[in-house]
Amino acid sequence: MDLATYVLIALFAPLAGATVQIFLGRRLPRHGDWLCVGVLFVSFVASIPTFNAVWANPAFKLQILSEWLTLGSFGIPLGLQVDGLTGIMLTVVSFIAAFIHLYSVGYMHGDPRYSRYFAYLNFFTFSMLGLVLADNFFLIYVFWELVGLSSYLLIGFWFERPAAANAGKKAFIVNRVGDVGFFVGILLLWTQLGTFRFEEVFKGIAAGQMAGPLLTVTGLCVFLGAVGKSAQFPLHVWLPDAMEGPTPVSALIHAATMVAAGVYMVGRVYPVFTPDAFVVIAYVAGITAFFAGTIALTQFDIKRVIAYSTLSQLGYMMLGLATGGYVAGLFHLVTHAFFKALMFLAAGSVIHALHTQDLREMGGLRAKMPVTFWTMMAGSLALAGVPPFSGFFSKDAIIGATLGFVMAHPQHLLLALFAVGGALLTGLYAFRLMFLAFTGAPRDREKHHHAHESPPVMTVPLVVLAVFAVGAGWGGWFERLVRPPVELPHGPAGAHTLALALSLLAAGLGILLAYWTYVVGKISAGRVADRYRPVYTLLFNKYYVDELYAAGVVRPFLALTRGCAAFDLGVIDGFVNWCGRFTRGVSRVQGWIDFRIVDGAVNLVGNAIRAWGAVLRLVQTGVVQNYILVLLGGVLVILLLKVL
Amino acid sequence: MIGLHHYLVVSAVLFALGMFAIITRKNGVAILMGIELVLNAANLNFVAFSRYVWGGLTGQVFAIFVIMLAAAEAAVMLAIVIAVYDRFQSIDVDRVDSLKG
C-alpha cells in the first residue's frame, strides 16, 4: 500500500471508531473501549510510514486531491497534504491520543456514559488529524470547528454539573468568536487571490498579488482564529473553565493537541503574516505568556495551575513563531505536548487517588504514589526548562529567538522581559505545585490515608510520556524535519549564548524560590501574600478578566437582546396591532355612519309610510255610511267642477 | 204645462231624500229604503227623458230593467239583513264594523 492509503487510514480510522461507538457502543463488550483504543493505535501505526518517509527525505511532499464542491467557475477543492511538519504532527498527535485513550480506560472506569466518552474522544482525534492534514483554508476551517465541537462535547461531558455545561458553552462560543475572525480572514484571502489552497495562496502572496496593510489585516484576522483556539490573551478565558471536563480530556485537548492547533495553523500559513502582523502577534503572545504565569502562582486547583501553565507555554510558542523562531516555536509545541500531557495525566492520577483537586488538601504523596511522583517530576523539570529535559531545548530556542528579535529591534525590549520573566515564573509555579502536592506533611489525613498508586493502565502511559518528556529534546531531530517556508533573518550569534544563560538562571532561581517557600519555609507564602494583598487578590481572581467579560460583554449583550425583543414586540408588533385597531376603529365609525344615515333614511321612509298608513286607516271606520258620505263628497266635487 | 224640468226637480228631490236616508239612518233596512228611493228617482229621470227628449220607449225599457234589478236587490237585501241580524243580533250599521282598518 502506498503512503496515501496509510494517511487515509490514519485519518479515517478514528472516525470509523467514533461512528461505530456512538451507535453500538453500549452493546459492545466492555462498552467498546477496546475498539476505540485499538483504532487509535491503528491510526498511530499507520502514521509511522509517513514519519519515515519524511525522515528519509525532509523535502518530502504528498498531495491527495479531490473535487468536493464545484459550481462552474467557483469551486471548493478537498485535499490532504503531508510534509515535514504534518508528518511530525500526525505521529505525535496519534501517539499521545493513543496513550491518553489507554489512560482513560482506567480513569473513566465506571462512568455511566463510558461508551459515549470514547466515541467523542475518537471523533476529536479524527478532527485533529484532519486539521493537521488539510491542504486548504476551507477544509482547515471545517476541521477547526469540528475540533471545537468535540472539545464542547468533552468539556461538558458530565453535563449534570451546571459548571461543566457552562464551561462547554463558553468554550464553544469563545472559539466561535475566533473562528469568525478566521473565516473573515479566509474570505479576504479568497476575494484577493481567488483560491483556498495554501500553495496557491503562498504563490499569490509571493507574487505580490496581496501585500501591505491589507495582508496585515488579513493576517491578523487569521491570527484571531488562532487566538480563539489556542486561548491567547483576549480569548483565553475558556481554557481554565475547560478543566471541568475529565482530566484525560484536559490532557489531550487542552494541553497537547487542540490548543496547539492555533500555533500549528500559524506555522502552516506562515507566509500570510507580514512583519507588522508578527509584532502584534508577539505582543499578544508575550502578554499571554507572562500574565498566565502570574495567575498560575496563586491558584490552588491542581488542574487550573497546569491550565494556566499551558496558557503561558502557548504564549511562548506563539512568541517564538512571531519573533522569527519558526522552528523553535513548533519544536516547543511538540515537546510541550509530551510533558504537558504527562503533567495532566499525573495530576489525573493524583485526583483519581485523592478524589480532590485542591492542592491545600494534598501533601506528602511522594511515598504513596512514587511512579506518579517521578513522572510528574520529569514533566515539571521539562516544563521549567531544566537542561537535559526536552523543555529546555525548545524553550531556550524560543528565548534565543526573542532576544535576537529584541536585539535587532530594541524598541521591543518588553518582549524580552516577558520571555525571561515567564521562564522564572514557570520554574516557580511548576515546583510550587510539586512541593505542595508531593512533599511535606500530608494536610488531609483522611484523604492521604486512602491515597494509593494508580493502576498500571494509568501508570504505563505516564511512564511512556515521561520517557518522551525527557528525551524529546535530544538529537536535533526536529530541525532536520522542519524548515521555515520563508527565509528568516538570523538573529545575532550572541543572542543564543545570552539566552542560554538567562533561561538557566531564571529557571534555577524559580526552582530555588519554590524550594525556599514551600519546603524550607524560609519565605512564608502567607506573609508574601499579605504584604502584597491587592496584587495577590488581583492575581487570584485572574485579573478579573472573566468578570470584565461578564459585565462588559455578556450582560449588556443580553440587555440588548431583551431590548430588541421588547422593540420587536412593542414597536413592530405594536404597529401591526395598532393598524388592526385603527382599521377596526375606522370600520366602526363607518358602520355607525352607515347605520345612522343610510339606514336611517331607509327607516325614515318606512316609518313615514307607516305613519301615513295609520292616519289613513282612521278613514276605514267600518261604518258604511261614512263611505257613502265620502262618496257623496266626491260626487259633489265633480258636479262643482262640471257646473262651475 | 208640465215640462221636463218639473220631473227633473222632483227626481232631484227624491234622490236627495234617498241619499239623506242612506247617510243618516243607522238601521240597515232604512238604508235600503233610501236606496229604493234613489232608484226610483233614477227611474223617473229615465222615463221623463224618454218622454220629453227621445220619444222612443228606451227609457221605459231601462226603467223596467231597473225595477227588475231593484227586486233582485231587495231579495238579496233581505237575506243579508237576516244573516247580519243572526250574526250581530242587530243590524245597526255602526256596530257592523268588523272590516274596520
Place this chain on the structure above:
Amino acid sequence: MQIPAEAIVFYALTAITVLSGLVVVTSRKLVHSAFALVFAFSGLAGYYVLLSADFLAAAQVLIYVGGILILILFAVMLTHRIESLDIRSETLQLLPAIAGCGAIVVLMLLAVYRTPWAVKEPQVLTQTAQSIGSLFMTDYLLPFEVASVHLLIALVGAVIIAGKRGGQ
C-alpha cells in the same frame, strides 16, 4: 186662468211623493217609514202614467209596492225582537248629510235649469205595453235574458245567505 188637469195631478203627485219621502227619511219608527214608502212608490206610478208609461206604472205598483216593500217589511219584522217593538233607529252624522244632500239638490237644479234640453213636443199618450214587449224580444233580447239569469242568481244567493241561519 184655468190650470190644466195635468198640472194639478202632477203637483198632487209631487206632494204625495215628496211628503212620503220625507216621512221615510225622518220617521223614528221603521214601520212608519216603510208605509210612507208605499205612498212614495204609488206617487211615482202616477208620474209614469203622466209620462204615458202605463206598462211601467203597472210594473211599478206590482213589483215595488207588492214585492219589494213586502220584502222590506219582512226584513224589518225579522230583524227586531217582538218585545222591543219601538223599532227605533237613530241617525248618524246628521249635519254633513244635510249639507251634502242640500248641495246635491242645488247643483242638480242648477244643471237642470242651465242645460238647454232638446225638448220635443210630447206625443200623445199611447199604449206602450205591446211595443215594450216587442222591444224586449228584439232589440233588448240579450239584456232581457241576462236579467232573467240575474234574477235566478239573486234568488239562489238570497236563499243560500238566508239559509245559513240554521248553521249558527
Place this chain on the structure above:
Amino acid sequence: MPMQNVLTWMIFAPVAGAAVVLLLPRGRDELVRWISLLATAVPLALAFWVYANFDRTSPGLQFVEHYAWIPAFNIEYFLGLDGVSAPMFLLTTLIAFLALVASWGIKEGVKGYFCLYLLLEAGMLGVFAALDFFLFFIFWEVSLLPMYFLIGIWGGPEREYAAIKFFLYTLFGSVLILLAMLALYFANEPHTFDMTKLIAANKQYGIAFQLLVFIALYIGFAIKVPVFPFHTWLPDAHVEAPTPISVILAGILLKMGPYGMLRVSWPMLPEALKVYAYPLAIFALINIVYGALVAMAQRDFKTLVAYSSISHMGFVLLGMCAIGPQGLSQAGVNGAILQMFNHGTVTAMLFLLVGVLYDRAHHRVIEDFGGLGVQMPVYAGVATVAFFAALGLPGLSSFISEALVLIGAFPAYRTLTIIAAVGIIITAGYWLWTLQRVFLGPLNPKYATLPEINGRELVTLVPLGALVLFLGVYPMPVLDLIRASADQLIALVGPLP
C-alpha cells in the same frame, strides 16, 4: 401513470386524496390517516423518480406541461421544474410526508384536518411548479387558505388572533403581487402571464416601471420570507400552530417568498434589482443579526425557533442580492437556494423536536426544562444534531450554504458580510444557551417521568437528520440540481451597469 405530466400527478394526488378523505364516513379516523398518508406518499415516490430523471446539465425547464387553460386572457396551465424550483419542490413532498406522519397525534376533527392538509400540500407543490404567473398566484392563494384554518382551528390558545394576523398579513402581500402581476400582464404585447415570455421581454420595461413593480413584488414576497419589518406574524403563527403545521409553515411556506423573488422579480426586473440590491442586503443583514438577537431573548421554545428561521432566511436573502461588479455571485445564488433547502430540513427537525417536547410536557418555556439529556438520551442526541446544524457547524448541511452565501456576498458587500458573520456568533450563542437550559444541567425532578422519544417521532426525525448529515459531508447531490439554472439566472440579470 404517463410520465410526461408527472408534475400534474404530483400536485393533484393530494387533492384526490383530500376528496377521498372527505367522502369517508365520520368516525373512521384511522382510515382517514392511512389514506392521507398514501396521498402524500405518491408525490414522494414520484419525487424520487423526478430526481433521478432530472437533467443536471440543462439550465432550461424540464418536465414541462403546457396546455391552454383560459385562452380568452391567454392564461395557460404551464408547469415545469428547473434548478431553482427543483430542490424545494422535492423537499416539499418529503416534508409534507413527514409532517403528516407527525400529524398522527391529531385527535379532534381528523377528517377536516387531513383534507385541509392535503389541499395545502397541493397548493405548495403548485407554487413551486407553476410557470404561468396567474397559475402561480392561484396556487399561492390555495396554499394560504388551508393554512388559515389549520392554525385557526387546531391551534393553541390564541389561535384566532394568530390565524387572522397571518392571513391578513399574507393577503396584503398577495394583493400587491396581484397588482404587479397585472402590471406585467398589461406591459406585454400580446398580453400574457407566461413567465418565460415575461422574462424574455425584461429588456423592454422602463426603469420607472421596473422600480415600482419590483417594490410591489418585493413587499408581497418579503412578507412571506419574512424580512425585517414584516416578520411579526411569524412568531405568533408558529406559537399557535399545531406542530405539524409549524413544520410545514417553516419548512416550506417561508421558502415561497425567496423562490418567488428568484422566479419573478430577479429575472423580470433586473435593472430594478441592481438599484435595490444594496438596501435589500441591508435588510437581509438586519434579518440575520436582529433575528438572532431577538431569538436570544425568547422564553418560548417555538418563538425562539421562529426567530431563528428569520435569521436563517436572512442568509437566503443576502445570498440572492449579492451583486458584485460582475453581477450576481455564483456562490451567492447557489448558496441561497441551497440554504432554502437546508433551512427547510433543519427547521422541520427543530419544530418536530419542539413538538415531541410539547406533547410530553405540554408547555414550551425553556427555563422550566433542565437535564433532559439524562432522561431522554436519544431525544437529546437527535436534538444536538439539529441544534448544531442550526448554528452552522461544518459537517452539517447549513454550514455549507451559509459559507457559500458569505463567500458569495463578501466581494459585493464587505462590511455587511463581516457583520453577518458576527451574527453567526450570536446564533451559536442562543442555540447553545437553549441546549444547555433544556438538556444539560441537573435533571429537573418534574420531568423524571418524561418518556423517551417514541418510534413514530423517530420516523419523522431520522430521515431529516440523515439528510442534514449527508448533505453536510457531500452537498453535490442538491447543488448540481441548482448549478445550471443559477448560472442562467446570473447571466439573465447581467453585470452592474
